[in-house]
Amino acid sequence: MLSYIVRRILQAIPSLIGISIITFILLHIVPGNPVRILLGQHYTPQRAAALAQSLGLNKPLYMQYLIWLWNILHGNLGYSYNYTEPVTYLIGHALPNTLSLVLIATIFAQLFAMLIGTVQAYFENSIADHIITVLNYFFYSMPSFWLGILMVMFFSIQLHWFPSGGVVNPQDPNPGFWDWLHHLVLPAATLTLVTLAGYSRYMRSSVRETLLMDYVRTARAKGLRESQVLWRHVLRNSILPQITLFGLSFPALFAGALFIEEIFNYPGMGLLYWNAVGTLDYPVLLGVTMFLGALTIIGNLLADILYSLVDPRISLESMS
């Protein structure tokens, strides 16, 4: 068990290095000179040379990469060209917002998906099943940015239930937990709705398969109440694949968060990245890409480990 976990962690290291190399190459083969952009109308060749020197842009590419990698290992992702703040500081401020958005949305999406998928599979081909299937298609195909706009239109502008953007009320000198939660409802609901459909489709087919298993028949045969059969035997086994699915859906969740953050002006990683794209703020672009890639790999790793902890069959197989 322990050796499996150690091996999975060791496997993740080349992937992390690979991500850093790929993003670094990607960011340096593109046209557009950050020195020119930074200086703008103050551009002179002398100033450009001096700035390039101070930013380390005049060194050979592999040296730039090695310096950057060395700095990363010391917790230094460089300075933003734009904000003159360390990239780690910017990410440190944006990350909690994005993570709370993504995690809350995922938890709700998974819970609802379990409920909906189970109901659908249990009452297969009933009217409820068909109606939910249609709704699933609808939300599965719904662009997150359009749903976000509709949310603002109805729940913010027409009904005045929730604020249309931001994380805190600027007029409130002492914004507390409830204010934060109040601002999180609409973005989180949007992300929940667009991810829910995919999860519940998987849940439906996974419950359907479990219901046909011999041990379910045995459980019924020995006279367990239907609720016990569902809770103890069907649901527990059907949830397992959802853990892997959760690990795999990290990139999609961050992509969804990018649009939602832009619409709700929610200061997370997506908004940070989007602002950096316009100004070719290399260190920020590199830092955020690297960070999200690393988070995805760690997310997959955690999902795998969690799976092996929950399902004894997996760890036995991989140990032998």
Added chain:
Amino acid sequence: MVTETQVANSAGEPRVQATKWRTWKRFWRYPLSSIGVIGMVLLFAFCFVGPMIYHVSPTQGDFTALLQPPSAKHPLGTDDAGHDVLARMMVGGQASLEVGFLSAFVAMAFGTLYGMVSALAGGWVDIILMRIVDILLSIPSIFILLFLNATFKPNVGLMIFVLAATSWLGVSRIVRGEVLKIKNETYVEAALLAGVRTWRLMTKYLVPNFIGTVLVTTTFAVADSILSIAGLSFLGLGLPPPAPNWGADLSAAMNYIFQNAWWLIYPPGILILCSQLFVNFIGDGLRHALETRTD
């Protein structure tokens, strides 16, 4: 001595034909397939035939009607510059559909080739090629797309390439798995012994085995590409103005959200949603038709 033709003939052509016919029938019997196909045809007609019938310029504003709700003169209303929304919706879908379909096909062709090469090469080449795919898959593609779009300012051709560059990953993995499954089958070995060239082995002996799976994946990739273009335009990138685009128009509509300009917000959203729905219907129809065959 077995020649290549003999090997190919032993596969049994009539049976393949019959299976194709059955798959085709199964596809059409699935109710969602026909809704998807008819919807997609209508959407294409709206975007490409529509402008031939509805002669209103999408880029020349009517200054007597700024930000007007739907009326007899402008069936879907006008935006802040007096542009006719209906005309913009028709023309705005053209590039999305073209780029969406073409980039998905380019991506599938490349992904299929990559996956086959990886599986056939085996060993270290396979490990390294698949590691690259794993690494690229862990970075959310919209972040790479945003970056490439901001730096390259793409036209339609480049846009197809950029979108394809981020969407071939999934299919390469699937194809590799499929090839590994059939690589050691007797008929593949026989073909190799008969001296079949690698290219011919790929196109005649390997591809027909998993073309269905690739087709299903391609269909869903079309939906992803259309959504990506709309999303990039929504974020202010994608294809440059003045050519209208659903995503860009939706983004512009956000400025009038407080005036409740619903006629600017619904049409582009509904059209993007419809394109996604119809393509997903077709994809599910294909999956239904092709997968049940293997049961």
